[in-house]
């Protein structure tokens with residue numbers, strides 16, 4: 001049997017959230033091990049690469065800056081200045097109502113910065129492996145967890161054994177650590193999937209992120225840097241997340257490229273001219289999920305291990321970074337024991353209300369975006385119009401969207 005290793009923090013999962021948590025704790029001086037059975041794919045072309053992008057909102061960007069990673073990401077980030085919500089829910093997919101939420105109304109900074117997930121992994125793995133207090137173990141998963149009042153004992157899939165004071169579960173929506181800790185979940189299914197891919201378009205995006213509502217779920221275009229194709233010409237480009245009911249996604253996947261391009265151009269209400277597909281299509285199941293508890297003995301759940309939301313308003317990973325920031329603040333203040341029970345209880349109390357509010361709000365937005373009946377689509381349009389016209393409500397919505405507290 002291998003010798004047991006003493007560490008401060010074990011991070012289960014090396015997705016974007018797990019890598020961020022591991023960097024944050026190691027950079028703060030905690031001896032940190034991060035393990036993930038799936039070696040990270042750090043380029044765009046490899047099959048299986050995560051072609052989604054993440055729009056980091058202001059508080060998330062500030063946190064990435066604080067833990068020393070933002071300087072590596074900034075050269076690749078596309079600033080987002082305006083969020084445009086368009087209703088195209090009439091008889092034909094034409095824009096009926098469009099409203100802009102301009103970050104200049106509440107801040108002198110963009111409301112967010114968009115980055116491809118595969119590139120985040122590349123930069124984060126490089127930063128993590130350079131930290132002396134960090135030990136990243138790709139290709140190795142969490143196999144067994146046993147906790148006591150004073151420590152957690154973790155066995156990895158390669159037989160290595162660790163004794164940690166805190167286990168951070170960042171191992172995704174089917175979290176092995178959450179299961180080992182006996183924490184259940186509440187899951188809502190929508191029968192919906194998201195297609196994620198990249199496009200180019202002749203009309204520039206002007207740093208506007210555009211969410212178009214019709215039926216089945218939103219169609220969202222988030223600005224990317226110009227994309228240079230095989231012909232050497234750079235064209236305006238956006239990341240697209242297109243949510244639809246499962247059978248419709250299967251039909252769309254079965255189309256050949258020209259047919260698919262015609263359908264997505266129509267669904268985009270022709271706002272950017274004809275869209276050209278410049279990546280593979282990737283498909284993501286959509287659910288809402290919350291863990292019954294955020295903590296157990298020596299264990300803290302973060303990110304999708306704790307909460308999953310449909311990709312609307314760029315909330316998922318931004319909530320996850322708020323989890324990690326809160327946990328790190330408490331651990332830095334307590335220094336001697338980052339997994340003590342009172343600290344974990346404070347973490348759960350600090351995050352509970354924000355998570356419940358956002359999961360509930362995004363569930364409602366998603367259901368509104370999915371409606372098929374014409375009468376309900378008209379009601380949705382009138383509600384959007386009414387909300388937008390009340391300045392204080394719009395301001396609060398923007399601040400909440402940005403992740404501001406209170």
Ligand SMILES: Cc1cc2nc3c(=O)[nH]c(=O)nc-3n(C[C@H](O)[C@H](O)[C@H](O)COP(=O)(O)OP(=O)(O)OC[C@H]3O[C@@H](n4cnc5c(N)ncnc54)[C@H](O)[C@@H]3O)c2cc1C
Nearest residue numbers: 013015017054055141142171172176303304311316317318
């Ligand atoms: C289409 C789409 C678009 C999105 N866009 C945005 C956006 O713009 N902004 C935003 O904030 N959020 C967005 N999100 C949400 C965001 O992508 C997720 O919140 C985020 O990727 C989840 O990160 P995670 O690290 O928790 O989970 P994952 O990425 O699932 O990572 C979990 C990791 O745990 C590992 N793992 C599994 N089992 C084990 C084990 N036994 N031991 C150790 N490790 C294990 C897995 O291999 C995996 O690498 C989007 C989501 C979707 C579906």
